[in-house]
Amino acid sequence: MPPRPGVRRVLPLLLGWEELPKSVSVHGAPRDERVREPVPGILLECEDGWLLLDTGFNTALLRDPALRRRFYPSPSYQPELPGPGEPLEEALAAVGVALGEVTAVAVSHLHADHAGGLKHFAGRVPVHIQRAELAYGLSGRPEVERNTIFRVDFDDPRIDWRQADGDTEIAPGVTAVLTAGHTPGHQSFVVDLAGGGGYVFAFDAADLTENITGEHPVGAAIGVPPEATVAPIRRLKHLARERGYELVPGHDPAVWPELIGRLTGR
Template structure:
């Protein structure tokens, strides 16, 4: 009998961001800074590739006036990996054409995760939590101050597929609601066709210490930082019950190691 699940996982690096560690770990000294990777994940599923997250909107970084408006804080520095579009360059390096992607899912709408949605408007369905999209489109002034830029995703051509909680996106891929970092943040459980799998926390847990020491994340919307520990515990329970590896979203050691790993495929 053929086991349904993900046949191949391809982690992608779409940039970096230099910022205070306190953004990722609540209570960390503000003067301590980290250089964190901007991740995305490609999953080979039945029917084609599913992309988890899309990186930055390069237009907001390369145009001087737009960069001043959207990235004017001296405490945060986004970095692109090359001269072109990071997603296109990463796909080229992996030998996967853009048109092979048959669906996209965003963990949340922060600028370093949803900025590449411009590549998919009018092309493929985009999975998101309903509460996340409602917040992003609410027009409330604090939304942009929370680094959710409406210009990245307010496009009538986007085929939104909205969920209200946990949902199976494809055989072997389940979105798990982990709200706290943003109102509708979602993480992903990936079952490999050959057995085993991974839990991708994304920004429910930025760093390994968020997971191992259950440290609250430093950036949350609408909840106290301490409330962000329960989503971490939930992901840990899922990973433990299934025997899966739990991958933090922005860890500068874990993510490069994951990209260099071989054998991330199912039979």
Template sequence: MGVRRIIALTLGWEDLPKSASVHGASRAERVREPVPGLLLETDDGWLLLDTGFNTALLRDPALRRRFYPSPNYQPELPGPGEPLEEALAAVGVDLADVTAVALSHLHVDHAGGLKHFAGRVPVHIQKTELAYGLSNHPEPEHHSMARIDYDDPRIDWRQADGDVEIAPGVTALLTAGHTPGHQSFVVDLDPAVGGGGYVFACDAADLTENITEERPIGAFIGVTADQTVPPIRRLKEIAARRGYPVIPGHDPVAWPTLTTELATRFRL
């Protein structure tokens, strides 16, 4: 049994230097990258992968200055309301329909929507990621983790220590490098909907060229740039064995293309 529907969500955008995604790229070259989310219909209910921004940190001027201090990085929200609520409503799903959440990692563009789920549903994460994010040290915030997003005693953390199946047809893969406990996801589609599947790299590979050319990613913690390539190769090997594509996490061409492909396949 596998996933019956996949819905790609765009929860905002980020205007930033390409060097943030590809090591060695020119800082003068800029890209406008989508902020992704994925909604998966499983036998356990709707599973949400990543949650976008915390709107309060963007809309309050003082909080924005603190958590987004660099003029080189400009986050954008897609509308006037809460991005998750608006994106889910557009595909006929209510926040209350989400039965579990999984985070690729704790960066502000992935963990900011956890406020909608604290005290409500389990949240899957790698043990090493949560330990790093909650360490009593300023370093996580310097690496774009806002503790206010995820330091909530009501969150029902489900901590993994390596690869683990988190729902029928959904496997989290430890792909550390971008952050200490970053995880990517393999999604197997149910034969009843045609089978097949996808490997979602998340921020283990932001752009298509990180995958096709095996170029190191631009942002990493605790490793060298070259050490971010083996996780990419591992994802490619898994995808090749299964016959699945590898989907980059923030590609401005690949993500809207996938969004349309999935909408067509699942008649959204």
């Protein structure tokens, strides 16, 4: 029997931190309760090379004082970079992969903590996204930037967009699943491992474990009421349950470091 097509290795990455009100992640949480959440990336070794899910912050917008004041004016939201260099390069080097070895990218959505590193891949590799997400990001509507989607991160004619309309397989063993609500075209990912088993990565369809276990709506949604974000959570729970896969929340400060240690030995 031929080997099952699928992902050979899953390497979770830490691309930064962000301190913010918990109510951003959990609708109805007390406004004065704050959390320090990890910024995730996931590197997948596929049959055709390394696929990167999400890219972290645009470091220029954080390190240049004028740009930081321009794009991150609120003291209630404070992004942090994990080291002195480019987070993607440092995180990839830590698992023995060079930036130039990445052969494809997929972004869950266009928020600044997920799409800011696309500058590294413009003109180099295909980038998978939901059509509705890119259309919203490029719409020119004034609220887009207020929603922490910065056009400077992704409005580059050199980017080779691969746009999907709903669920689609983007590599053998990797399926993008439309989980709109947090943003108009947010996508999560189902990862089938070649040796059996797998993962469902929620990204911002469910920031924290309590979003999943308690089916609590996420606190930040675009164009829909917070209650509409529960249906994507339930769908991801169903996908994970029927496959027997682990469902991983996107920004949980306990889950993410543990997953990194378990899968990378770091």
